[in-house]
Amino acid sequence: MFAAVPNPIPARMKGLNRAEICDANFQAFVRDWNGTAQSKPAPTDSILDGSLLDAQGFRELFASQLISRHLDLMARVLRVQNKVFYTIGSSGHEGNAMVARSTRHTDPAFLHYRSGGFMAERFRKIPGMDPVMDSALSFAASAEDPASGGRHKVWGSKPLWVLPQTSTIASHLPKALGTAIAIDHARRIGHTLPIPDDSIAICSFGDASSNHATAQTAFNAAAWTAYQKLPAPVLYVCEDNGIGISVKTPDGWVARNFRNRPDLDYFHADGLDLAAGYGQVQAAVEHCRRTRRPTFLHLRTVRIMGHAGTDFEIEWRNIDELCAVEAADPLLRSAAIALESGLMSKDDILALYEETRAKCFAAAEDADSRPRLTSLDDVMRPLAPYTPDRVQAEAARFDYADKRIAAFGGEAKLPEKQPARHLAIQINQALHDLFCKYPETLLFGEDVAQKGGVYTVTKGLHKAFGNKRVFNTLLDETIILGLAQGYANVGMLPMPEIQYLAYFHNACDQIRGEAASLQFFSNGQYRNPMVMRIASLGYQRGFGGHFHNDNSITALRDIPGLVVGCPSRGDDAATMLRTLMALAKVDGRVCAFLEPIALYMTKDLHEAGDGLWLTEYPPPEQAMTLGEGRVYGEGDDLVIFSFGNGVPMSLRAARRIEQQHGWKTRVVDLRWLVPLNDGFIQAQAARAKRVIVVDEGRRSAGVGEGIITALVEGGQGDKPLRRVVGADTFTPLAGAAFLVIPGDDDIVAAADALAG
DSSP, X not given: OOOOOOSSOOGGGTTOOHHHHHHHXXXXXXXXXXXXOOOOOOTTSBSSTTOSSBHHHHHHHHHHHHHHHHHHHXXXXXXXXXXXXXXXOOTTOGGGHHHHHHSOTTSOXXXXXXXXXXXXXXXXXXXXXXXXXXXXXXXXXXXXXXXXTXXXXXXXXXXXXXXXXXXXXXXXXXXXXXXHHXXXXXXXXXXXXXXXXXXXXXXXXXTTGGGSHHHHHHHHHHHHHHHTTOOOOEEEEEEEOSEETTEEOOTTHHHHHHTTOTTSEEEEEXXXXXXXXXXXXXXXXXXHHHHOOOEEEEEEOOOOSOSSTTOOGGGTSOHHHHHHHHHTOHHHHHHHHHHHTTSSOHHHHHHHHHHHHHHHHXXXXXXXXXXXXXXXXXXXXTTSOOOHHHHHHHHHOOOOHHHHHHHHTSGGGOGGGSOOBOHHHHHHHHHHHHHHHOTTEEEEESSOSSSOOTTSTTTTHHHHHOTTTEEXXXXXXXXXXXXXXXXXXXXXXXXXXXXXXXXXXXXXXXXXXXXXTHHHHTTTSOOOOEEEEEEEOSOOSSSOSGGGSOOOOHHHHTSTXXXXXXXXXXXXXXXXXXXXXXXXXXXXXXXXXEEEGGGTTOOOSSSTTOOTTOBOOOOTTOOOOTTOOEEEOOOSSEEEEEOTTHHHHHHHHHHHHHXXXXXOEEEEEOOEEESOOHHHHHHHHHTOSOEEEXXXXXXXXXXXXXXXXXXXXXXXXXXXXXXXXEOSSOOOSGGGGGGTSOOHHHHHHHXXXXXX
């Protein structure tokens, strides 16, 4: 069926690059075709005998394939002229257009970067949209790019429900599964979806990516879900071209690895042949939609023209092998189908081919003339939206009095009518409140349901709100955060729990590479609001070691757009949680709430029984403003900046410092670690004579550097200053832990040094 590129290369092709060879080979194949054509089929007739694809469908799919191909060819030519900035193409993968045709534009799609055919075909679902111009704007990094606003070359579209992906390999698979699960879960909690109830989630990736740990955890979680008879309508599309950049996938590996995997239903389709493959793709899509089970579609493809424009395969790949790959070009087979069926003549095909080329180049030249991002403000605009008045109003909104009375078991049992309590209790009360306020809120993670969490912080939530809203997951932080993104994608407000801060590092890329980047790379069109709760930091006694006393906060502080709050006492935790939920609800923000484990049950401050670290529960209409700190004392001789465990330590140390040096001291609890409130920090230091920064993070990577930078940039850097900080080491077990994290004595010693 396929035209083989002769070897050696004909004289007419010598000196051409591989893209030019593929271009010339297609034209030569059409001109030289000498087969027998059938009589022209009617639009609703099968394109070939036995095919489930009709002639009209074939014509449109073929046109979508040509659009994808000429976008690639255009990118190779114009990249060297700095008119295009991306050359990872879709050539050889154009058969994924069949997946687009077989699905709906309301089926959320998380796409592989070789998805030009899919996008061109999905654009047909909404009349009036132009895949060529939209793609050209993206290639040109134009500020008018409707997908990302010129921030990245991504396949994305708000009206077509294609959520933009970054280039991180396989990191989109968990959130695709999360979205699929959320689609069916919405009905169980009475949530109205923005898409039809029988939608499925589509997720495409390459054969090489299928081996990635993130991909494997998604497949495992999909099967784990299906094994329990829970709906998970995700269509995983493995576009198998047999190679990952330069590393070959062993022949038969993908089929061997997935064909018989329990609870992951396997289908194979020929992505190189529209007539044969379309029915196979349809079968997989219909199975996924009907059964609501995770489905693995193994789509045969090839990769021609290399991994990207900078990949000169001829330098490392045998010429005979290259020619064989190029001979399997799916556009050659599509041209043959068009000719064999009698649907199109040679002249028809070549005219459409050149017409498509001209349209792509014209669009690219037009896109090159459009505005690009020219200021930092423009670049960052969608990264971290914040509308303070709306957020404050939402955080303070109280219109659910009857619901909370029922949840707490009567008006007399409302938390604000109870005695002062410790941090863990007040977080628990705040969670109950928020579940009454937001019926779309879900809380999930390891051990959070019947057990109530390792530290009983979620105790009673499962009983009060049921398994539909509070539930345990499998032990996999990547999937927990993937689920959170999925629920957020369809309008819910997830509160995933990560059991310990050290465990977050197992799944950091789900926040860094995916959740926190979505608003940025979609130009604010898509959002996945969430409040991620993490039991955090050190100072546990009798239990711990590094994995339960992790003080590595920097991994969170380095994520653009993330909000990070860390309360040290119960009333602050309640008002901070209300604001975090409002930030998620109103501005779509991704938030992290660090709960200091060692302060969960702390009642006393200076001596046993003083009860000074118990707090009353703040009424539900009170909320904390983003960036607002808490100040203890009014002294100007010394100001101590801290957060979390450092706050009660600093208060204890301040009493001793006043006794030893006679200094009147202020202790400043920052409470918000990202973004740091530089203005607040500078104002608190402005009238102080001395400064101590107490940072329970590590010396080379904590919060203290940000505080000191704010002081220096605010003109306060000339004041006597000391930093009390953890050592650059992992936290050991038992008493040795307190040798590597700062304590009360270290703060007093820093004051002695300032006095000396």
